[in-house]
Amino acid sequence: MRQLLIIGGSDAGISAALRAREMDxxxxxxxxxxxxxxxxxxxxxxxxxxxxxxxxxxxxHRTRDEIERQGIELRLESTARVIDPVRKSIQxxxxxxxxxxxxxxxxxxxxxxxxxxxxxxxxxxxxxxxxHTMEDxxxxxxxxxxxxxxxxxxxxxxxxGLEMADALRRRGLQITxxxxxxxxxxxxxxVGLGRVIEDEVHRxxxxxxxxxxxxxxxxxxxxxxxxxxxxxxxxxxxxxVSVGVRPASExxxxxxxxxxxxxxxxxxxxxxxxxxxxxxAGDCVETWHxxxxxxxxxxxxxxxxxxxxxxxxxxxxxxxxxxxxxxTQVVKVFDLAITRTGLREDEARAAGFDPSGSESxxxxxxxxxPGAREIQIRVIGDRRSGRLLGAQMVGDWQAEIAKRIDIFAxxxxxxxxMDDLSDLDLSYTPPFSSPWDPVIMSAQAxxxxxxxx
Amino acid sequence: MRQLLIIGGSDAGISAALRAREMDxxxxxxxxxxxxxxxxxxxxxxxxxxxxxxxxxxxxHRTRDEIERQGIELRLESTARVIDPVRKSIQxxxxxxxxxxxxxxxxxxxxxxxxxxxxxxxxxxxxxxxxHTMEDxxxxxxxxxxxxxxxxxxxxxxxxGLEMADALRRRGLQITxxxxxxxxxxxxxxVGLGRVIEDEVHRxxxxxxxxxxxxxxxxxxxxxxxxxxxxxxxxxxxxxVSVGVRPASExxxxxxxxxxxxxxxxxxxxxxxxxxxxxxAGDCVETWHxxxxxxxxxxxxxxxxxxxxxxxxxxxxxxxxxxxxxxTQVVKVFDLAITRTGLREDEARAAGFDPSGSESxxxxxxxxxPGAREIQIRVIGDRRSGRLLGAQMVGDWQAEIAKRIDIFAxxxxxxxxMDDLSDLDLSYTPPFSSPWDPVIMSAQAxxxxxxxx
Numbered sequence: 001m002r003q004l005l006i007i008g009g010s011d012a013g014i015s016a017a018l019r020a021r022e023m024d025x026x027x028x029x030x031x032x033x034x035x036x037x038x039x040x041x042x043x044x045x046x047x048x049x050x051x052x053x054x055x056x057x058x059x060x061h062r063t064r065d066e067i068e069r070q071g072i073e074l075r076l077e078s079t080a081r082v083i084d085p086v087r088k089s090i091q092x093x094x095x096x097x098x099x100x101x102x103x104x105x106x107x108x109x110x111x112x113x114x115x116x117x118x119x120x121x122x123x124x125x126x127x128x129x130x131x132h133t134m135e136d137x138x139x140x141x142x143x144x145x146x147x148x149x150x151x152x153x154x155x156x157x158x159x160x161g162l163e164m165a166d167a168l169r170r171r172g173l174q175i176t177x178x179x180x181x182x183x184x185x186x187x188x189x190x191v192g193l194g195r196v197i198e199d200e201v202h203r204x205x206x207x208x209x210x211x212x213x214x215x216x217x218x219x220x221x222x223x224x225x226x227x228x229x230x231x232x233x234x235x236x237x238x239x240x241v242s243v244g245v246r247p248a249s250e251x252x253x254x255x256x257x258x259x260x261x262x263x264x265x266x267x268x269x270x271x272x273x274x275x276x277x278x279x280x281a282g283d284c285v286e287t288w289h290x291x292x293x294x295x296x297x298x299x300x301x302x303x304x305x306x307x308x309x310x311x312x313x314x315x316x317x318x319x320x321x322x323x324x325x326x327x328t329q330v331v332k333v334f335d336l337a338i339t340r341t342g343l344r345e346d347e348a349r350a351a352g353f354d355p356s357g358s359e360s361x362x363x364x365x366x367x368x369x370p371g372a373r374e375i376q377i378r379v380i381g382d383r384r385s386g387r388l389l390g391a392q393m394v395g396d397w398q399a400e401i402a403k404r405i406d407i408f409a410x411x412x413x414x415x416x417x418m419d420d421l422s423d424l425d426l427s428y429t430p431p432f433s434s435p436w437d438p439v440i441m442s443a444q445a446x447x448x449x450x451x452x453x
Numbered sequence: 454m455r456q457l458l459i460i461g462g463s464d465a466g467i468s469a470a471l472r473a474r475e476m477d478x479x480x481x482x483x484x485x486x487x488x489x490x491x492x493x494x495x496x497x498x499x500x501x502x503x504x505x506x507x508x509x510x511x512x513x514h515r516t517r518d519e520i521e522r523q524g525i526e527l528r529l530e531s532t533a534r535v536i537d538p539v540r541k542s543i544q545x546x547x548x549x550x551x552x553x554x555x556x557x558x559x560x561x562x563x564x565x566x567x568x569x570x571x572x573x574x575x576x577x578x579x580x581x582x583x584x585h586t587m588e589d590x591x592x593x594x595x596x597x598x599x600x601x602x603x604x605x606x607x608x609x610x611x612x613x614g615l616e617m618a619d620a621l622r623r624r625g626l627q628i629t630x631x632x633x634x635x636x637x638x639x640x641x642x643x644v645g646l647g648r649v650i651e652d653e654v655h656r657x658x659x660x661x662x663x664x665x666x667x668x669x670x671x672x673x674x675x676x677x678x679x680x681x682x683x684x685x686x687x688x689x690x691x692x693x694v695s696v697g698v699r700p701a702s703e704x705x706x707x708x709x710x711x712x713x714x715x716x717x718x719x720x721x722x723x724x725x726x727x728x729x730x731x732x733x734a735g736d737c738v739e740t741w742h743x744x745x746x747x748x749x750x751x752x753x754x755x756x757x758x759x760x761x762x763x764x765x766x767x768x769x770x771x772x773x774x775x776x777x778x779x780x781t782q783v784v785k786v787f788d789l790a791i792t793r794t795g796l797r798e799d800e801a802r803a804a805g806f807d808p809s810g811s812e813s814x815x816x817x818x819x820x821x822x823p824g825a826r827e828i829q830i831r832v833i834g835d836r837r838s839g840r841l842l843g844a845q846m847v848g849d850w851q852a853e854i855a856k857r858i859d860i861f862a863x864x865x866x867x868x869x870x871m872d873d874l875s876d877l878d879l880s881y882t883p884p885f886s887s888p889w890d891p892v893i894m895s896a897q898a899x900x901x902x903x904x905x906x
Contacts, residue, residue: 011888044883047822058821061888290878302881305888309875323876330880339880368511369500402885403856406892409878410863422762423776425743425862427783427792428755430497432855435464435514435758439859 001028004315005090005102007080007251008110009033010042011301012282014062015308016108016315017072024316030073030102032080032092037134039067043301045137046160049144050167056137083107083255085275106277106315109252109265110308113245113283113299118155120241122217127224128239131160140240144171149237151176153226155214156243157184159331159338162197164240165206166333175206176234180213188329188340189392190378192359196394197338204334245299247284260286262297269321271311279315281307290324290413291342291389292351298325328409330402337397339405342390342412345380354383358449362438364399366430373399377442379408381418383450388418388443400432407439418443454481457768458543458555460533460704461563462486463495464754465735467515468761469561469768470525477769483526483555485533485545490587491517496754498590499613502597503620509590536560536708538728559730559768562705562718563761566698566736566752571608573694575670580677581692584613593693597624602690604629606679608667609696610637612784612791615650617693618659619786628659629687633666641782641793642845643831645812649847650791657787698752700737713739715750722774724764732768734760743777743866744795744842745804751778781862783855790850792858795843795865798833807836811902815891817852819883826852830895832861834871836903841871841896853885860892871896 004020006013009031017029031038037060044059053059067074077095084090089103115130117123123130127149129140143149152168154161157179165175177184183194184201198208214228217239227233247264249257258266258274265280267273269288273280282304286295303325310320328341348355357380363372375395382389391408393401411421421443428435436444457473459466462484470482484491490513497512506512520527530548537543542556568583570576576583580602582593596602605621607614610632618628630637636647637654651661667681670692678688700717702710711719711727718733720726722741726733735757739748756778763773781794801808810833816825828848835842844861846854864874874896881888889897 041819041821041883043881044819044821047883052823053821300881301888302878306875306878323873324878326878328878328880330882330885332882332884337885341878341880366494366497368494368497368506370505397884398851400853400856402880402882403853403860406860406877406879406890407856407863409880410860410867413877414863414867420776422759424859424866425755425759425777425779425781425794426859427781427794427855427862428496428753429783429785429855430494430500431785431850432783432790435494435754437859 001026002105003103004029004106004108005104006031006108006110007090008112008282009038009074010040010110010112010282011304012112012308012311013108013110014039014067015305016110016281016312018070019309019312020316021070021072023313023318025071027316028073029071030075032075032078032090032102034077034079035134036076038064038074038076040134045131046163046167049137049141049164050170052170056134080251083251083278085255085278088277104277107279108308108311108315109273109278109280109284110282111248111251111284114248115242116244116246118214118241118243120155120214120216123241125217125219125224127237128217128241130241143238150174151236152238152240153178153234153236155239155241157181157208158187158242158244159185159329160242161240162201162333163331164242165201166204169204169206173238176209176236177201177206178209178212178214178228178232180211182211184208185338189338189394190344190357193338193376193378193392193394196376197333197336200334200336245283247297249284252280252284261295264297266295270314270319271307271322272314279311281311287325288322290326294351298327300325300327300329302328323413326409326412328405330405332397335397336394337399337401338394339401340390340392341405341409342388343380344390348380348382348389353389355380355389356383356450358446360438360442360445362441363434364395364438365432366434369430375399375401375438377438379418379442379446381446386417386419388412388416388421391442404437404439407437418446454479455558456556457482457559457561458557459484459561459563460543461565461735462491462527463493463563463565463735464757465565465761465764466561466563467492467520468758469563469734469765471523472762472765473769474523474525476766476771478524480769481526482524483528485528485531485543485555487530487532488587489529491527491529492520493587498584499616499620502590502594502617503623505623533704536704536731538708538731541730557730560732561761561764561768562726562731562733562737563735564701564704564737567701568695569697569699571667571694571696573608573667573669576694578670578672578677580690581670581694583694596691603627604689605691605693606631606687606689608692608694610634610661611640611695611697612638612782613695614693615654615786616784617695618654619657622657622659626691629662629689630654630659631662631665631667631681631685633664635664637661638791642791642847643797643810646791646829646831646845646847649829650786650789653787653789698736700750702737705733705737714748717750719748723767723772724760724775725767732764734764740778741775743779747804751780753778753780753782755781776866779862779865781858783858785850788850789847790852790854791847792854793843793845794858794862795841796833797843801833801835801842806842808833808842809836809903811899813891813895813898815894816887817848817891818885819887822883828852828854828891830891832871832895832899834899839870839872841865841869841874844895857890857892860890871899
């Protein structure tokens with residue numbers, strides 16, 4: 001019986017195992033999981049920490065039983081240390097420090113990412129958290145529930161920073177959010193929409209500090225003094241650091257596997273590495289971007305699931321290609337949903353397009369039907385080809401924004417021209433939309449802005 | 454100055470006028486409107502009759518002023534009677550019965566549809582309504598508010614019948630809904646989903662009678678006795694008849710313009726009729742179906758807007774083609790949203806496909822995040838090609854179903870294979886979806902059902 005080994009029990013790893021067994025019920029699939037929590041929804045951690053999800057067990061996409069019932073062997077609390085592509089085996093260390101060698105016919109590396117440690121002194125002090133593992137979350141949860149901190153500082157205004165600001169406000173903490181860039185969510189939306197998000201976050205009682213780089217954290221009795229550029233100084237009970245992640249690719253690199261953008265493992269669109277019979281997927285790999293047609297680093301749960309599924313299929317003899325990422329994302333922060341797909345203007349320019357953006361404010365449904373809410377939509381198109389390149393939306397979390405970005409994402413997947421979006425046959429009834437959906441209206445507004453330019 | 458004449462001041466007519474003026478500010482655009490209510494959202498009438506929209510004036514997509522400010526002349530309460538393609542003029546009768554001749558260089562016919570009058574005796578009795586014009590709605594509104602009827606019977610379980618059942622329940626009336634087919638919404642969803650809708654409607658206090666054909670309505674004092682097949686007999690205060698519409702195409706046919714499916718005006722994909730310089734759009738025309746690649750009759754407001762826009766563009770020299778309808782629809786009935794796009798199985802079979810359907814029940818977002826709701830999704834694919842042919846969804850009105858059908862619609866627009874839906878990069882965060890959105894999960898379920906078949 002052929003042996004498929006998978007290193008990593010999160011989204012990409014479990015998806016690979018499930019798909020491999022689905023395509024070839026004759027394969028042995030073993031997943032090496034570093035902790036005791038296979039297939040957990042790490043995207044759900046902020047909702048556990050906020051108290052909205054009282055029991056962390058519910059964060060499992062699937063239980064251990066459900067996975068094993070698919071004929072998948074789980075090796076929990078086992079850390080892969082070395083990959084030997086010549087002998088086709090890996091060395092695994094268990095919780096007691098014992099090393100064992102496991103042979104493979106095919107290997108999928110799904111080691112994920114680790115948090116970036118910014119150049120701040122004092123990151124290892126008690127009360128400072130870089131959220132990464134389930135264990136980190138348990139420690140923070142215990143801190144929140146047992147020590148009842150009153151004030152927290154969050155370093156980084158990306159989506160995890162914002163979700164955590166929301167989560168800790170729900171627990172009643174005073175929050176200061178510090179972002180180095182000129183607006184929050186700089187990797188997701190343009191500055192103008194970032195400001196809209198800041199207003200919402202501030203309205204919910206979060207202090208926001210921008211264009212400040214945190215430099216050091218020091219103990220002050222039971223508290224933490226945080227200082228940074230521009231003379232920033234603030235004393236709090238708790239510090240969360242979330243300034244992004246980097247691929248966990250060292251073991252792969254040591255085995256002779258090529259890496260690329262930001263050190264991520266280089267893979268073909270079949271999710272194969274340069275080493276025979278070794279595939280890789282998820283937050284540890286480069287991601288092919290469907291719009292730029294270039295490799296980038298875009299660690300997202302959705303992408304990890306897709307790539308894992310493809311790696312699993314191909315590891316048992318399939319030939320499926322990864323169709324590429326569009327960087328589609330949504331985050332809920334307080335009462336706002338914030339979404340984007342495709343390229344920002346700066347990204348589009350860097351990729352050789354001639355981008356132009358236009359912004360619309362449109363109601364989510366007919367004004368006369370109760371409950372209409374304004375959505376802000378920014379669409380980015382290519383002046384030369386007229387192609388849609390990206391879209392960003394901000395609005396009330398009940399304005400069906402997440403699924404509207406998916407309409408853009410599906411259009412972008414098919415390289416539609418902005419003008420052709422008016423041809424899409426989208427649904428309409430007054431409680432849910434207008435005869436031209438906001439998606440189409442924003443594309444039409446882009447066209448009009450071009451004509452008058 | 455060239456003269457563009459447009460007959461009809463609803464969705465298609467006004468869209469044509471607006472687009473013509475947008476493309477060519479030098480054209481004279483005159484719209485002949487049979488009543489005093491140009492550009493009203495007739496889709497909003499049920500919400501006016503329910504009381505949710507207190508003021509009917511708010512149902513205007515645009516006010517008269519807004520339209521005229523675009524340089525469009527409105528001739529209200531003027532009914533076109535004759536089209537003379539040789540002299541290139543039309544005869545118009547005003548409210549006082551005066552006939553005037555108006556010349557055109559280009560003509561757009563947007564006369565819409567009229568309600569089908571089923572073979573029921575007594576349709577003209579007081580208290581019996583075939584909703585069509587704004588005036589009909591005013592009469593019904595007056596009846597509801599001044600005579601306070603207690604019991605109503607609705608003939609027809611299509612989307613207008615269901616919306617009106619919802620509307621009149623909100624006013625406290627007892628409702629009996631009578632549908633000839635074996636389930637409600639037979640033109641929109643398969644029987645199984647129709648049953649789900651019936652449960653919801655019944656739960657809200659509406660009696661449902663199926664497979665009964667109403668045959669006559671008789672006055673019984675101030676009430677109406679309604680009888681039908683299977684010995685059906687019921688006495689109520691009010692009867693609404695909504696069994697569908699047919700194209701208002703007689704005047705066009707009398708002018709030598711070809712008609713086709715169900716008597717609708719035959720048009721090219723440029724929305725041109727067979728007669729030079731005469732275009733037609735909206736509920737009075739045949740609609741090219743993007744999946745079957747054949748003409749059909751699909752009167753929908755969204756399609757009327759699209760076709761009107763194209764007719765207007767081409768009437769001033771454009772060459773835009775109608776991209777085709779997918780029959781995408783959504784209706785809200787009590788707390789349910791009901792949607793579909795593309796073909797039902799019977800339609801697919803009739804069009805020469807080899808369809809197979811599969812049904813999934815999926816949560817709209819991760820179970821652990823509060824408020825997750827079940828969606829029922831039926832997807833229809835072609836066994837031979839693996840292509841997506843259609844989708845239907847029923848679920849809670851806040852489960853973002855309308856925009857999810859639009860993801861299917863956008864995929865269908867691009868003739869995607871069911872298997873390729875897994876490649877779509879859709880957004881995810883636990884409050885809004887799952888790493889595989891319900892749209893993708895239902896497509897994957899179709900694939901699994903095929904493999905095991």
